[in-house]
Amino acid sequence: TAHMLGEAMEYKFKGELCIGPPLEDGFYYDMHTGGVSVTEADFKDLEARVDKIAKSKRTFQRMELTKREAREMFGYNRFKLELINKMPEGTTITAYRDGPFIDLCRGPHVPESHRVKAMMVTKIGQAYWLGKADNPSLQRVYGISFPDAKLLKEHKHLIAEAAKRDHRLIGKNQDLFMFHGLSPGSAFFLPHGMRIYNTLQSFLRDEYWKRGYEEVNSPNIYDFALWET
Structure with missing residues (x-):
């Protein structure tokens, strides 16, 4: 065709x-x-x-x-x-x-x-x-x-x-998150959305601990030299 x-x-x-x-x-x-x-x-x-x-x-x-x-x-x-x-x-x-x-x-x-x-x-x-x-x-x-x-x-x-079932439609209709031009493409979680986010985060942490994993936290911003080849 x-x-x-x-x-x-x-x-x-x-x-x-x-x-x-x-x-x-x-x-x-x-x-x-x-x-x-x-x-x-x-x-x-x-x-x-x-x-x-x-x-x-x-x-x-x-x-x-x-x-x-x-x-x-x-x-x-x-x-x-x-x-x-x-x-x-x-x-x-x-x-x-x-x-x-x-x-x-x-x-x-x-x-x-x-x-x-x-x-x-x-x-x-x-x-x-x-x-x-x-x-x-x-x-x-x-x-x-x-x-x-x-x-x-x-x-x-x-x-x-x-x-x-589009997550963007559900997010808007249920006041889960919003978007703003100050950070294009990034979600701003609203109270209802944070409740779901925190529940999922707690579930994941429980699973990590059960399986012997440990968490680390890395920076969001790096020097441009990281991407130089």
């Missing part, structure tokens, strides 16, 4: 596709958009485009290319070219075609696009090409797909239930 998402992104944003690997819980695709930001308002368009591609019943065709052939095929995309140029001479490079779209990929793939019955864009983010901060900034779009629309419905239900 990452290939179909990549095609949808290419159609909508006219940018340069980078990489689109699978993840344990879905996939993502990176694109250099030339400064255009992908927003949540774009999710529906991308999902609709992927759905259209899936329903077109395309076949995924494996292609084996020489390095020269791959350079010619992806010569319009500097990011793909960089990946190709790093491959050893004599390497057989694989790509997959579905309809007019061709992308570098090791595979394997589902045989036909219509095996994907439901897809959802889950979130967006930014990344640097090859993870290096001095490289171009990319837009990263995450997604997940299912072979049955019912599974997507169940997935959305699980997400909604998990959101109700």
Whole structure:
């Protein structure tokens, strides 16, 4: 499905596709958009485009290319070219075609696009090409797909239930902690939160003592020399 998402992104944003690997819980695709930001308002368009591609019943065709052939095929995309140029001479490079779209990929793939019955864009983010901060900034779009629309419905239900248990929401609703700009990202524990904190701390200390451990306390601030190499 990452290939179909990549095609949808290419159609909508006219940018340069980078990489689109699978993840344990879905996939993502990176694109250099030339400064255009992908927003949540774009999710529906991308999902609709992927759905259209899936329903077109395309076949995924494996292609084996020489390095020269791959350079010619992806010569319009500097990011793909960089990946190709790093491959050893004599390497057989694989790509997959579905309809007019061709992308570098090791595979394997589902045989036909219509095996994907439901897809959802889950979130967006930014990344640097090859993870290096001095490289171009990319837009990263995450997604997940299912072979049955019912599974997507169940997935959305699980997400909604998990959101109700978000510690940030619980902390606010139960007056457990707060945040302040004077210390970004650090929790200020309120009375109810401190009761829970102290109870957990007491439990841990009891467990330490039972097992023969002793506590130490180290400073929060150090000289910068500690991180020099």
